[in-house]
Amino acid sequence: MHQLHHGDALAVLPTLDASSVDTIITDPPYNSGGRTASERRNQTAKDKYVSGGSGVEKALEDFTGDNRDQRGFLAWLSLTLGECLRVARPGAHLLVFSDWRQAPVTSDALQVAGWTWQGTLVWHKPIARPRRGGFKANAEYILWGTNGKFDGSREVYLPGVFSASQPRGRQRRHITQKPVDGLLDELVEICPSGGTVLDPFAGSGTTGEAALRSDRSFVGIELSDHYHRIARDRLDEVSSTP
C-alpha cells in the first residue's frame, strides 16, 4: 500500500495523522558544496552533484531547495524534522542522509526537532574518483534518531556500514538517486514488518520501492512535478509486480 503526495513537505506533513508512521527514511536536499555564499546561491543541485557520467546522467532533471546557507538549512531542516516527529509514533526511528560537510548541522537539526540522536551510519560508495594528494570522498552518512527512548526488544541486528553503488546509466532516474540493493533494502529493516515508512523528500521513489518490496507500507512527499511523476510510476510498477 502506498500514498505519494505532490507538494512541499512543510505544507503536506501537517495534514498527516499524528503518530501514524513507524519509520522515517529521508534524503533531503543536502544544501552542501560551494565554498562561498555566492557559489552556494548560484550553483544548481545538478552543478554540485553530477560530475562526469554518461549522456543519460547529464540529461537528468535538476531540483530546487539546495541553495540555503547554513543557518537557513538548520532552521528549515529543524522545522521539517519537527513535523516528522509529530507524525512518528513513540519509539519510531528516523534515518536522514547527509554528506561529510553537512553531517554536523544535520545532527543539530535532528536534535533541535526533538529526536534523540542514536548514531551515524556509513554508506560506502565503491566507485569514486581518487583524489590526488589526499583522501577519496567515497562515503556518505545516515544520521539515526528515535522518537523518545530506544526500544531494544526487537530481534534484529543490523549493520552500521553499507557498501553499494549509485545506480548508473539507464538505471539512474534522479541526480542524487540512492541504491535499493545493499542500502535502502537494508535500512527499511529498522521498520517492523508490516509497518509504515515515510519519506518527505521522495525523489524518484527509492525509499518507497524498498519499503513496498519488503511488505511495508509507504507514504511519500515530493515537490518536483517531474520527480513526483517518476516516483508515482515507479511505485505503481512495484505494487503491481507480484
Ligand SMILES: C[S@@+](CC[C@H](N)C(=O)[O-])C[C@H]1O[C@@H](n2cnc3c(N)ncnc32)[C@H](O)[C@@H]1O
Ligand atoms: C536528494 S533528493 C532525493 C532523492 C531520492 N533519495 C532518490 O533516491 O531518488 C531530494 C528531493 O527532495 C525534493 N524536494 C526539495 N525540496 C522539497 C520540499 N520542500 N518538499 C518536498 N520535496 C522537496 C527534490 O525535488 C528532490 O527530488
